[in-house]
Amino acid sequence: MSTHRTAHRICPLCEACCGLVLDIERDTQGVEHIATIRGDDSDPFSRGYLCPKAVALKDLHDDPDRLRQPLIRRNGRHEPATWDEAFAEIARGLGDVQARHGRGAVGITLGNPIVHKLGLTLTVPTLVKSLGTKHVYSASTLDQIPRQLACGLLYGHWFSVPVPDIDRTDWLLVIGANPVASNGSMWTVPDFRGRAKALRQRGGRLVVIDPRRTETAKVADEYLPIRPGADVFLLAAMVHTLFAEGLVRLGAAASVVSTEDVEAVRAAVAAFAPDVVADRCAIPAETIRRLARELAAAPRAAVYGRIGTNGQTFGTLSAWLIDVLNVLTGRLDAEGGVMFPKAAALAANTMGPPGIGRGVTTGRHHSRVSGAPEVIGEWPITCLAEEIETPATSPEQPAVKALITVASNPVLSAPGSPRLAAALDTLDFMVSVDIYLNETTRHADVILPGRSPLEDGHFDVAFGQLSMRNHVRYSPPVGLADSGQPAEWEILLRLSEIAQGRGPGGMVDVAALDDRLARQEAERFAGDRAEQAFAEASRWRGPERRLDLALRAGPHGDDFGRRPGGVRLAALLDAPSGIDLGALAPRLPEVLRTPSGRVDLAPPMLLADLPRALAALREPAPPLVIIGRRDVRSNNSWMHNLPTLAKGPFRGAMQVHPVDAQRLGLAEGASACVRRADDAGHHDRHITVQVHVDDSVMPGVVCLPHGWGHDQPGTRLHVAAERPGANLNAVLDERLRDPLSGNAVLSGVAVVVEALSRSAAHR
Structure with a gap:
């Protein structure tokens, strides 16, 4: 006779992070299977919404192609191996490369599934630090890093990203983004289609600008096609119109934006009049002016752009100009405009002294071959092939001789992929942490499989910082584990020790490493209550223990007993659908982490790049x-x-x-x-x-x-x-x-x- 149980889960397959309810059936043999997956109507954030990807969680968990034990390349074929054999081979291979070429000769690539796995998110930094290499590459440079750079320069941190307050706005401009398909991106917004419908029903207006009439454009009030790559010209011309027609109103940002910065922006866009850019954009000059006027006149309005604006040669300029439009029309930090979420844990803009900070720095070092600047600690992933192919000229600047890939498939996702595939075949050693034998991992000497997402606890570290409504949720493991394989955080800790020459993975005391990291977090978050906090959090291990410490120290936490009733991990276990923390609220100036304590609206780096755009306009x-x-x-x-x-x-x-x-x-x-x-x-x-x-x-x-x-x-x-x-x-x-x-x-x-x-x- 079969039995049933239900489990709550946050979907890990896109940025919408929808709440799910899984019906799980136990058969007569005692084996559990997923029977159905449905949206969680009690979830305060996604409110029962789900898309086809959520239903496919069952396919992912049951996929016979998903790896469940390590593979080692032997005689040109990937063959099953034990975990001890796999880690011993990695210790041998990485150790040999480090001995002959130095620690800096080991590179690492990081894929976007990392941000959907709590254990990977919290442990990847430990692995990167242990490698001691500048050869760090990720999917960020195929996606959102222009947005993060622009926000870092303006607001002081890479993840201080203002997002549209869609449920209260009256006018929304979407450029180079398709949130109906993506459910938001760098903006966590489940059921965009439903929210857009509600916007229109309350008399609001949705305008979409894109070279393609996307799924989002099809539900808009107005769709305007634009020539690919011309976003920077359109946005600069809209800013130009605000100045030319006296429409600049800073609103809530007036106290944190200097007059000097505003005037610097005015001068910088002086050459980008609508009549000058119209032909290149394929949008009439009068339409450009009308858009700027509508943005300025709407009671509550916001401008949002995404990968279409980022994935071009003027990606950072375009991302910046979107913020400039929101700032100059008084939409920053205003209800119905663009606002800063207040995440429950691990957001840098909720920690430390409010309203001021170190800001961000780029170009601390440059890639060896192309001279590309470091941004957020990494080089462009499109530099990886040349960094493998080009011989080292000095020990201080080694070529990549060994590579670790973590949930990353750059052979499909990065430009120049045939060249990269050929370069991977020349490596001395390669190890992949991945659930599939795919187009990238087929080049690896050792593949270490991660678990099914349902076998691990889930908490969205990144997306709580990008959500259109403040909330906090945690999903414990659903169970269904059938492999006995280690969690990914345990795999990465073993790799970290190997990278530092501390013996083969089978000899690593992962529990002791976990204790050490958790104690460091307790000292960081709890101060003089560190010992008490460490002891109380030790009912968990791994990422859950560190998460509990971060939640308690967060803006909604219990501050280790000083704020009774505050959020902690135990409270989330008692609220399987999550806890609503309310609509976005104004956060200026406390959210800022710039050295000036202001919104730095006119970063010199960006002003200096505008002449390049002007030159391209003439082509x-x-x-x-x-x-x-x-x-x-x-x-x-x-x-x-x-x-x-x-x-x-x-x-x-x-x-x-x-x-x-x-x-x-x-x-x-x-x-x-x-x-x-x-x-x-x-x-x-x-x-x-x-x-x-x-x-x-x-x-x-x-x-x-x-x-x-x-x-x-x-x-x-x-x-x-x-x-x-x-x-x-x-x-x-x-x-x-x-x-x-x-x-x-x-x-x-x-x-x-x-x-x-x-x-x-x-x-």
Whole structure:
């Protein structure tokens, strides 16, 4: 006879972080299975909403391709191994590289699933520090680092990111973002579609600007197509209009924004009049002026931009100008504008002296080959291939000879991926911490599998700092563990010890390491109550113990007994749907961590980059460019291996406007060859794509989603391989970056598209 139980869970598959209820059935053999997954109606944040990804959690947990024991490459094949064998091989391989080339010759790449796993989020810094290397790369430089850099310069910390207060706004401009598909990004907002509908029902207005009529554009009051890469010109022209028409009103930010900074911005955008930029943007000058007027006139308004604005050569400038628009129209820190969340734990802008700080610094060191500046402790991931290929010229600047990848698949996600794949094959040693044998981990000498998300506790460290409403939630492990494998935080601690030459992983005392880290956190958070706090938190271990300490020290915590009734981990276990901490509230000036104690609206680094944008404005737009896109079912490459998300129509086709299809001789469902326009003489650097004729993209633009290309030998992604798609990053140029942040240029790259005969497509 079977039995049932329910478990609450925060979905770990995108930034919406929806609350779920899992119905779990135990069969007659005592084995538990997920029966159903539904939205948690009692969740104060997501309010019962869920998307198809949440249902696919069952597929992920049960996926036969998901690794459950270590693999070691032997005689060119990945073969099962014990954990002790795997760690011993890592100790040998890393130790050999460090002995011959120095500790700095070991690099590390970090993927975005890390921010969805509490254990990885809290333990990755320990591993990076233990490696003692400058070769740190992550998915941030393929995504959001321009936004973080702009916010760091203005507000003093990389994660002080103001987000739209969507439930109270009257006018919302969305540029280069598709929150209906992403559920927000650098803005945690479940059920954007429902919230947009509520905005319109209360008389508000949603305007979307994008080269493609996205899912978000389809629910908007107004959609305006823009030429890819022209966001910086449009935004600067809107700022220009605010000054030209006397519409600048600082509102709540008046006391923390200097007149000198405002005047510096006025002078910086003087050349970007709407009439000057209109043709390059493909948006009429009068429309640009109208947008600025509507933003200034609305009772409550906000401007939001995301990866479309970030993934271009002017990514940081565009991110900054979005903030400038919000500041100059009085929307910063105002109800219905853009506001700063107050996370329950581990947010730097809730710790230390309020209203002032050290600010941020970039360029403390530069990459060895391209000279790219360090930002947030890392170099652009598009520098990795050249840092492997180029021999070292001095011991102080070693090449990458060994690599650790953690939940990272840059062979699919980074521009220049064929070059990177070839470079990985030249490494002396490579180890991957990953749940799949995929396009990147197939190059590894050792693969250490992580657990299913349902086997670990869950707390969103990052997304509480980006949420459209303050809340706090924790999900304990659901159970269902069948492998006996260590948690990822334990794996990373073992790797940390190996990196410091402290013996093979099997000899590492993980419990002692965990105690040491927890005691350090107790001293950091609890001060003179450290011993008491450490003792009380020791009912947990690993990341949960450190989380409890951080919650108690946080702005909503019990301050280790000084604020009875405050948040602590035990209270969250008693509230499985989470605790509502209220709507966003004004936080200026306490949220600031700048040396000046002000919003530094005119950072010299950004002002100095505007002439580069002005020079680009004078250049003609390319005749045909390519952009990426997101789909709610395939935000990341590994989601293509989950049957629930993979079924239905093929989502990896290239969208082409009917006018371009006719001009290029492209037919619906046919194949086409795509290569960069500057690679015309190199026909080997191309991809073959399936064509979808679709007027949702503007003429002169083709659109292909990222994360596809599952046709590489040696991988074990059987569902994804059935419809592999084409890898967009195989034709993007790894040398193209935003020079300030190092973010890759992923949008607006000039391409040549040619129709293929049926026989040519199958060669």
